[in-house]
Amino acid sequence: MTRIGDDLKNPPTRTARGVDTDARYLAQLVDLGIALSAEQGREELHQKILMAARQFTNADGGSLYLVNKDETELQFRILMNDTLDTFFVSGREHEKPFPPLPLYDADGNPNHKNIATYVALSGEAINIEDAYFAEGFDFSGTRAFDAKTGYRSKSFLTVPLKNTRGTVIGVLQLINARDDAGDVIAFDPLIEPIINALASQAAVALENSRLLMAQRDLMESFVRVLGQAIDAKSPHTAYHCEKVPIIARMLAKAAVDEKQGAFSNFYLTDMEWYELDLAAWLHDCGKITTPDHVVEKATKLETIHNRIHEIRTRFEVLRRDAEIEMLKRKLAGEDAQRCDDDFSARIAELESQFSMVAHSNIGDDELDSDAVFALHDIGGQEWVRYFDRTIGLSWAENQRLTEDDLAQFSLPGIEKLLDDRADHAYLGFNRGELYNLSVPRGTLTSEERKVINDHVVVTQEMLAQLPYPKELQRIPAIAGNHHEKMDGSGYPNGMLGEEMGILEKVMVIADIFEALTAVDRPYKRPKMLSECIAILADIRDKGQIDNDLFELLLSSGVYIEYGRKYLQPGQCDEVDITQFLRN
Numbered sequence: 001m002t003r004i005g006d007d008l009k010n011p012p013t014r015t016a017r018g019v020d021t022d023a024r025y026l027a028q029l030v031d032l033g034i035a036l037s038a039e040q041g042r043e044e045l046h047q048k049i050l051m052a053a054r055q056f057t058n059a060d061g062g063s064l065y066l067v068n069k070d071e072t073e074l075q076f077r078i079l080m081n082d083t084l085d086t087f088f089v090s091g092r093e094h095e096k097p098f099p100p101l102p103l104y105d106a107d108g109n110p111n112h113k114n115i116a117t118y119v120a121l122s123g124e125a126i127n128i129e130d131a132y133f134a135e136g137f138d139f140s141g142t143r144a145f146d147a148k149t150g151y152r153s154k155s156f157l158t159v160p161l162k163n164t165r166g167t168v169i170g171v172l173q174l175i176n177a178r179d180d181a182g183d184v185i186a187f188d189p190l191i192e193p194i195i196n197a198l199a200s201q202a203a204v205a206l207e208n209s210r211l212l213m214a215q216r217d218l219m220e221s222f223v224r225v226l227g228q229a230i231d232a233k234s235p236h237t238a239y240h241c242e243k244v245p246i247i248a249r250m251l252a253k254a255a256v257d258e259k260q261g262a263f264s265n266f267y268l269t270d271m272e273w274y275e276l277d278l279a280a281w282l283h284d285c286g287k288i289t290t291p292d293h294v295v296e297k298a299t300k301l302e303t304i305h306n307r308i309h310e311i312r313t314r315f316e317v318l319r320r321d322a323e324i325e326m327l328k329r330k331l332a333g334e335d336a337q338r339c340d341d342d343f344s345a346r347i348a349e350l351e352s353q354f355s356m357v358a359h360s361n362i363g364d365d366e367l368d369s370d371a372v373f374a375l376h377d378i379g380g381q382e383w384v385r386y387f388d389r390t391i392g393l394s395w396a397e398n399q400r401l402t403e404d405d406l407a408q409f410s411l412p413g414i415e416k417l418l419d420d421r422a423d424h425a426y427l428g429f430n431r432g433e434l435y436n437l438s439v440p441r442g443t444l445t446s447e448e449r450k451v452i453n454d455h456v457v458v459t460q461e462m463l464a465q466l467p468y469p470k471e472l473q474r475i476p477a478i479a480g481n482h483h484e485k486m487d488g489s490g491y492p493n494g495m496l497g498e499e500m501g502i503l504e505k506v507m508v509i510a511d512i513f514e515a516l517t518a519v520d521r522p523y524k525r526p527k528m529l530s531e532c533i534a535i536l537a538d539i540r541d542k543g544q545i546d547n548d549l550f551e552l553l554l555s556s557g558v559y560i561e562y563g564r565k566y567l568q569p570g571q572c573d574e575v576d577i578t579q580f581l582r583n
Contacts, residue, residue, distance in 0.1 A: 043078070043089055045205060045206065045209055046064050046077050046078045046089070047078060047089075049064060049172065049198075049202040049205070049206075050062050050063070050064050050078055050080055050172070051080070052198060052202075053159075053172055053174055053195060053198055053199075053202075054080065054174060056191060056194055056195060056198065057157065057174055057177050057187055057188075057191055057195065058177060058178045058179075059157070059174040059175060059176060059177055059178070059187075060081060060082050060083050060175060060176035060177075060178055060184070061079070061080055061081030061082065061083070061084070061086070061174070061175040061176060062079070062080055062081075062172070062173060062174040062175060063076065063077075063078065063079040063080075063172075063173050063175075064077045064078045064079075064170065064171075064172055064173075065077060065101065065116055065120075065170055065171045065173070066161075066169060066170040066206070067103075067120060067168060067169050067170055068100070071103070072102065072103055072104065073100040073101060073102050073103055074100060074101040074103065074116055074117060074120055074170075074171060075100045076098035076099075076100065077089065077170075079098070081151075081175070083151060083176075084149060084151060101114055101116055101117050102117070103117050103120060103121060112136075113137060113138040114137065114138060115128070115137045115139075115156060115158050115173075116158060116171045116173055118137065119158045119159070119160050119168075119171050120160060120168050120170075120171050121168075122160075123160050123162065123166075123168050124160070125157070125158065125159040125160060125192065125195075125196060125199075126156070126157075126158045127156070127157050127158075127186075127187050127189065127192060128155065128156040128157075128158075129154075129155055129186040130154050130155065130186075131153055131154060131155075131156055132154070134156075139153075152176075152184070153175055153176065154175075154176055154184050155175070155176055155177050155184060155185065155186045155187050156173065156174070156175055156187075157173070157174040157177070157187040157192070157195065158171060158172070158173045158174075159171070159172045159173075159174075159195055159196060159199045160172075160199065161199050161200075161202055161203035161206065162199070162200065162203050163203050163204065163206075163207040164204060164207065169203055169206060169207060169210075170202075170203065170206060172195075172199055172202065174187065174195075216274075219278070220277075220278065223278050223281045223282055224281055226281075226282070226285055226288070227241035227242060227281040227282070227284075227285070228241065228242065229288070230284055230285065230287050230288055233287070233288070233292065233295070239518075240284065240514055240515070240518065241281060241283070241284050242281075243514050243518075243566060244280050244283060244284075244507075244510050244511055244514050245276075245277055245280035245281050245510075246562070246566070247509075247510035247513055247514055247558075247562055248276060248280045248503075248506050248507055248510040249273075249276065249277065249280070250558045250561065250562060251506050251509065251510060251549065251552065251553055251556075251558055252268065252273075252276055252503065252506050254552050254553075254556035254558050255502065255506070255549070255552060256268055257556075258552065258556075261548070261583070262548040262552075263502075263548070263552065266502060271471040271472070272471075272503075274471075274472075275471065275472050275474060275475055275478065275503075276478065276503055276506075278472065278475055278479075279474070279475045279478035279479040279503070279507065280478075280479070280507065280510065282459070282463060282475065282479045283459065283478075283479040283480075283482050283507060283511065284455065284459065285458075285459050285462055285463070285479070286454070286455035286456060286457065286458030286459030286460075286461075286462060287455045287458075287459075289455070289458050290451060290452065290454075290455050291451065294444070294448045294451050294452060295452075297443050297444060297448065298443060299361045299362060299363065299443055300360065300361050300362075300363055300436045300437050300439050300443050301361050301433065301436055301437065302443070303431055306361075307433065308357075308358060308361050311354075311357060311417070311418065311433065312354065312358075314383060314415075314417055315350055315353070315354045315417075317383050318350055318381065318383055318417070319346075319347060319350055321383065321384075322343055322346040322347065322350070323343065325343075326339045326340070326342065326343040353378045356371075356374065356375070356378065357375065357378060357418070357437065360375060360437050361437060363439065363441065363442045363443040365441075366440055366441045367438065367439070367440050367441065372438045375418065375434060375437050375438060376418075376434060376438075378417060378418065379416055379417050379418025379419065379433070379434050380416060380417070380418075381416070381417040382414050382415065382416055382417070383414075383415055383417065384412050384413070384414060384415075385411075385412060385413040385414070385415045386411060386412050387411075388411060389413070397423070400422075400423040400426050401423055402422065418433045418434050418437065419432070419433055419434065420432030420433065420434050420435050428447060428451075429445070429447050429448065430445060430447060453483070453491050453492065454492075456480060456482070456483050456491065456492050457492045459479060459480050460476055460479075460480035460492070463475060463476040463479055463480060464476050474501070474503070477501070477504060478501070478503045478504055478507055479507070481493070481495060481500060481504045481507070481508075482504070482507040482508050482510075482511045483508070483511070484500060484504070484508065485508070485543075485544040485545070486500075486505075486543055486544055486545060486546060487542070487543040487544055489544065490508075490544070497546065502549075505545070505546040505549055506549060508545055508546070509536070509545055509546070509549055509550065509553060512536065512539065512545070513532065513536065513553070513559075513562075516531075516532040516535055516536065517529065517532050517562075517563070517566075517567055517571065519567070519568055519571070526568065526571060527571070528571055528573045529559065529560070529563045529567065529571055529572050529573055529575055530573050530574065530575045533554070533559060533575050533577070533580065534580075536550060536553075537550070537580040540580075547582065548583075550580075551580075551581055551582065551583055554575075554577040554580060554581065555577070555581065559575070559577075560572070560575070
């Protein structure tokens with residue numbers, strides 16, 4: 001047994017043939033360094049390292065182990081053996097188990113019995129001429145393996161893989177060097193410096209691969225955390241940022257799998273898939289700046305709470321006023337039956353008026369001009385206030401009150417049933433009661449709608465500031481254009497279909513489809529799957545989403561696959577997709 005480096009104290013004289021061999025090894029080493037520096041997957045990198053080492057030494061077999069994150073064990077990564085016609089990589093343990101090698105025993109003592117763990121712990125390379133006669137290491141497992149397979153493990157060359165900081169990150173083990181005739185021989189000490197250099201290159205390549213993967217994992221984790229934070233910000237839009245990437249990936253995969261038609265030549269590289277995932281998770285990152293009371297606005301009168309309760313109290317006041325008036329009239333000697341009839345009529349009128357106000361507050365049905373005029377007539381009714389409305393206010397609320405406002409608050413004061421006061425308008429929003437109740441459809445005013453729409457602008461501005469690598473340059477466009485429409489009526493840029501890439505169009509449909517099928521929105525009841533598809537079809541018919549992708553959503557079965565996995569069972573009704581297909 002020799003430790004690599006001992007033989008270099010008295011190096012042998014080099015012949016002309018040896019010099020030629022060294023030059024060839026050096027050239028191969030340079031080529032290997034170039035190959036290892038190229039971008040590649042982990043398994044491919046592991047395979048290149050082991051194959052190069054075996055080629056340099058003409059080894060019959062070899063294996064590669066890497067130190068785990070906790071630096072407590074060596075984990076198997078790849079094994080090759082020509083004689084046994086064996087090739088195994090990690091992840092195929094069901095074919096043949098390769099348990100990790102512990103670097104320390106139960107008492108925390110270094111495991112120096114196994115040659116691979118010894119090399120990992122000491123950082124020394126070991127060259128063994130014959131394992132059956134080597135001292136200091138436990139080769140009982142090797143002998144048992146040989147007895148079972150009929151193989152003869154003889155010469156071993158075990159080399160540590162050290163990163164630029166000198167830390168051992170793995171172990172390369174070669175078995176049974178062979179001469180030109182194929183006979184097993186000891187590993188030539190003259191090849192050891194070459195293998196040592198190869199190990200250094202391999203360690204650097206592995207470390208770089210680890211760093212790149214760690215950076216990628218960090219970025220992906222950060223993006224997911226941001227998306228989950230946006231979802232958590234509002235319980236009514238929870239999981240939107242999480243589900244849109246699922247739909248986008250399913251639809252993109254259907255396009256890639258399409259063998260004929262509009263997407264027959266469409267494909268995505270691994271980096272483009274990664275780009276789509278990140279963009280989908282980031283598509284609503286601008287919502288982190290959207291006020292909660294706008295995102296959460298389930299009714300027209302809602303700010304932090306639904307102000308319909310305040311207005312209902314005012315109706316209660318008017319009812320009591322009517323009752324008091326009725327009793328006063330009776331005390332004054334008026335006809336009791338007439339007083340009761342007038343009171344009943346007034347109660348019916350107030351109940352009808354409140355019902356209209358309450359119904360208008362929901363925002364489900366479109367409000368016409370007659371209804372708006374009726375709301376103003378209702379709101380013009382007056383009631384008497386006897387308590388000071390300027391006390392108990394926050395500093396910010398007091399700042400919004402003008403001298404004219406204060407003059408109007410004298411006691412007793414006359415209040416309107418519904419009002420748009422000057423102090424209702426602040427921070428860019430008009431919270432006037434009539435103003436909000438008069439919104440034609442939905443719950444959002446024009447100012448609130450603009451704030452909601454502006455989340456896309458904020459998304460684009462946020463994403464534009466990040467330094468993307470070349471392969472991820474389209475993330476801002478894919479994420480930020482999900483509210484654009486094929487006919488140019490979308491926002492914020494009014495793009496046309498021909499200006500958008502396929503992945504941008506995928507994002508548009510994924511965002512709409514998730515919003516339609518969601519069950520957690522405060523402003524709408526959960527819709528059946530057939531309703532959602534019909535609405536999407538109507539949007540398609542208006543020329544606002546890509547027809548080919550919409551039909552692919554149906555024909556590929558993505559819509560029902562997603563529905564069965566992520567929607568409530570009662571939502572997944574039968575959908576006759578033939579009525580929506582044009583092609």
